[in-house]
Amino acid sequence: MELGLVGLGKMGGNMRERIRRAGHTVIGYDRNPDLADVHSLDELVGKLSGPRVVWVMVPAGAPTQSTIDELADLLEPGDVVVDGGNSRWTDDEKHAEELAAKGIGFVDCGVSGGVWGLENGYALMYGGDAENVARVQPVFDALKPEGTFGAVHAGKAGAGHFAKMVHNGIEYAMMQAYAEGWELLEKVDSVTDVREVFRSWQEGTVIRSWLLDLAVNALDEDEHLDRLKGFAQDSGEGRWTVEAAIDNAVPLPAITASLFARFSSRQEDSPQMKMIAALRNQFGGHAVEKK
Numbered sequence: 393m394e395l396g397l398v399g400l401g402k403m404g405g406n407m408r409e410r411i412r413r414a415g416h417t418v419i420g421y422d423r424n425p426d427l428a429d430v431h432s433l434d435e436l437v438g439k440l441s442g443p444r445v446v447w448v449m450v451p452a453g454a455p456t457q458s459t460i461d462e463l464a465d466l467l468e469p470g471d472v473v474v475d476g477g478n479s480r481w482t483d484d485e486k487h488a489e490e491l492a493a494k495g496i497g498f499v500d501c502g503v504s505g506g507v508w509g510l511e512n513g514y515a516l517m518y519g520g521d522a523e524n525v526a527r528v529q530p531v532f533d534a535l536k537p538e539g540t541f542g543a544v545h546a547g548k549a550g551a552g553h554f555a556k557m558v559h560n561g562i563e564y565a566m567m568q569a570y571a572e573g574w575e576l577l578e579k580v581d582s583v584t585d586v587r588e589v590f591r592s593w594q595e596g597t598v599i600r601s602w603l604l605d606l607a608v609n610a611l612d613e614d615e616h617l618d619r620l621k622g623f624a625q626d627s628g629e630g631r632w633t634v635e636a637a638i639d640n641a642v643p644l645p646a647i648t649a650s651l652f653a654r655f656s657s658r659q660e661d662s663p664q665m666k667m668i669a670a671l672r673n674q675f676g677g678h679a680v681e682k683k
Contacts, residue, residue, distance in 0.1 A: 394444070395416060396418075396445070396447065398422075400420045400424070402506075403503065404422070407476075407509070410509070414534035421436045437463070444471040445472045447474040447528075448473060448476065460475070469496065471497070474498075474501055475500050476502075479500065481500070481551070481553040487549075488500075488520070499525055500520065500549055501532075502552045503515070504516075513537030515542050517546045517553075518543075519552035525545055557629045558633055560630060561630055561633030561634070561651075564626075565646040565647045566601070566603055568650035569646075625654070630650070630654070634647065
């Protein structure tokens with residue numbers, strides 16, 4: 393089939409290559425002309441035969457909104473737009489409604505796989521009407537990993553990105569658990585080879601995972617992570633997961649704690665810890681460290 397792909401960065405560029413390897417035609421547009429096959433959305437739409445499928449792979453928020461707004465004016469009834477970025481599910485619901493008013497279908501797709509997706513395939517979680525999903529199915533089949541699993545029609549519009557959001561929330565908590573365990577192992581004198589302890593867990597343990605494999609890769613490159621600064625950004629999906637939990641009265645203590653741990657990494661000299669130290673000194677005479 394033919395596919396228009398908007399956004400050819402780290403993810404989009406590799407996705408274009410994987411889809412092409414499966415025998416499909418991909419016409420890609422990116423603001424960087426060195427990456428693009430065409431030089432405008434208008435040209436991209438013009439090169440596709442109807443009914444068209446256009447996959448949007450740009451940052452969430454305003455960039456996605458402006459791209460979908462422009463496509464809404466260029467596409468025709470019967471065409472389908474796929475948002476494969478990291479949009480909030482509530483935006484998907486709005487986009488589906490706006491495009492439906494013009495007879496254009498909409499599918500949202502959460503994509504996981506990162507830089508490894510080109511060779512290993514991408515885990516896909518998509519939402520939308522069955523008819524629109526069926527139109528995109530050949531592309532989903534090309535992108536997914538080999539085998540039975542790795543792709544799911546999660547529900548109606550918004551369900552794909554909601555599922556991917558929860559996936560990322562779980563990812564936050566898993567990474568935090570590995571990080572805390574690693575720090576504790578590094579702290580004690582009795583454990584003399586933390587990297588090999590992590591490596592030993594890769595087989596036969598209940599905590600083995602791809603994240604553990606990646607942790608061992610990182611320790612092979614920098615055994616004590618001395619070259620890294622203790623700072624970790626959050627993509628926004630961890631926040632959305634916690635907000636959704638509050639809205640639905642679902643307790644998420646581990647995921648919430650892992651999100652707040654990201655925030656603490658941005659404070660070289662935590663104001664909260666200053667107050668804790670001051671209070672401990674006031675009520676118990678505990679020693680404080682001064683600058």
